Amino acid sequence: MRDIDGTAVHISCSDAIGRLTIINENRRNALDQAAWRAIPKAVEALVAEGARVLIVSGKSAHFCAGADISEFDTVRANAKAARTYEDDNVAAFDAIHRAIVPTIAEIRGTCFGGGLGLAAACDLRIASKEATFAVPAAKLGLAYPADSMAMLADAIGAQLVRKMLFAATIENAETVRTSGFLLAVSEGFALSDEVSALAARIAEGAPLSHAANKLSLLSTSSDDIAAARSAGDRTFESLDYIEGRAAFAERRKPQFKGS
Numbered sequence: 425m426r427d428i429d430g431t432a433v434h435i436s437c438s439d440a441i442g443r444l445t446i447i448n449e450n451r452r453n454a455l456d457q458a459a460w461r462a463i464p465k466a467v468e469a470l471v472a473e474g475a476r477v478l479i480v481s482g483k484s485a486h487f488c489a490g491a492d493i494s495e496f497d498t499v500r501a502n503a504k505a506a507r508t509y510e511d512d513n514v515a516a517f518d519a520i521h522r523a524i525v526p527t528i529a530e531i532r533g534t535c536f537g538g539g540l541g542l543a544a545a546c547d548l549r550i551a552s553k554e555a556t557f558a559v560p561a562a563k564l565g566l567a568y569p570a571d572s573m574a575m576l577a578d579a580i581g582a583q584l585v586r587k588m589l590f591a592a593t594i595e596n597a598e599t600v601r602t603s604g605f606l607l608a609v610s611e612g613f614a615l616s617d618e619v620s621a622l623a624a625r626i627a628e629g630a631p632l633s634h635a636a637n638k639l640s641l642l643s644t645s646s647d648d649i650a651a652a653r654s655a656g657d658r659t660f661e662s663l664d665y666i667e668g669r670a671a672f673a674e675r676r677k678p679q680f681k682g683s
Contacts, residue, residue: 428462428469435466440627441620442475442525446482452489452534453482457499460491460512460538464519471525476634476682477626478523479619480546481530482539487555490537493564500566510569513538517572520545522642524635526626530619531555531597532612541572544579547638549605550619551597552612557605558594559585580605630664631682 425436425445432448432455444466446453470478482488491513500506520527520542529543531551536558543549559576561568568576568589577585581603587593597609610618626634636655643649659665664680671678 428466429458431459431462432456433459433462433466435470437470437473437475439624440474440476441623442470442473442478444470444478444480446488448492449483449485451492451494452486453539454489454492455538456492456495457509457512460509460516463516463542467519467523471523476525476629476631477623478520478525478527479530479623480520480527480542481619482533486533487529487531487535488539488542489534490539490541490560506566510571513541513569514571517541517545517569517575521575522638524638525631526634526638528619528623528626530615531606532615536560537568541569541576544572544576544605547641548607548622549579550608550610550615550622551601551606552615553597553609554612555597556594557588557597557600558592559588560592562590562592628677628680630659630662630668630678630680632659632662632664 425434427434432446432453434445434447436443444463446455448454467478499509526548527546529546529549531543531549532555535543535551535555537560540557540559559568580588580600584595584600584603588595597606600606601609608618636652636659639648639652639655643652663683667680668678
């Protein structure tokens with residue numbers, strides 16, 4: 425595992441499973457501005473190294489407490505600085521949300537603010553039963569990034585996200601699972617194994633299929649739909665499609681190459 429630009433963002437890749445791990449245990453894996461800026465680089469690096477699925481997690485007891493408030497007097501001192509900081513937040517969320525490979529959030533402990541945004545950006549989310557979720561913006565007197573609000577609301581659900589934003593509540597794993605935010609809630613000791621097993625299964629799938637299907641899921645405009653259709657067309661011209669049909673006929677596991 426190595427860090428990106430000396431920040432709390434660390435990456436590793438093995439057996440086509442990429443891992444983006446936040447390591448800042450003294451602050452419940454909060455992210456400073458440099459770390460936010462490192463996330464798009466981390467995603468790009470993992471995909472370049474052959475990752476077919478990404479797991480996003482925090483070191484040890486917590487997922488991510490969000491932004492590191494200790495630096496707000498400088499990086500969010502006024503509206504201009506805050507806008508730059510929010511742009512970095514949004515770029516990090518988008519890098520995960522629009523990655524060409526499926527992404528999984530492995531959540532334990534604190535998942536607050538920007539950490540909740542990172543989890544919301546992932547395609548799939550599994551949490552330990554003791555995990556807690558919050559958007560404490562109203563307690564801090566600031567706003568959540570407008571560019572990412574729709575993504576957050578879509579992931580959490582319209583009513584619950586409003587409650588969390590306006591009342592600054594802390595919700596438990598079962599509540600957000602019921603809202604649709606979580607795929608599953610796991611016993612803490614089993615969480616990593618459950619996430620790893622899901623990631624391994626995804627990594628066995630055809631990469632071009634994953635990329636095309638993600639584009640389809642994210643399509644919000646005619647240009648998006650056109651890009652998704654083009655990516656879908658490429659799957660039918662791919663060697664992986666030939667391999668998939670051959671494996672089905674021969675009753676064996678396919679060996680996809682991403683081409």
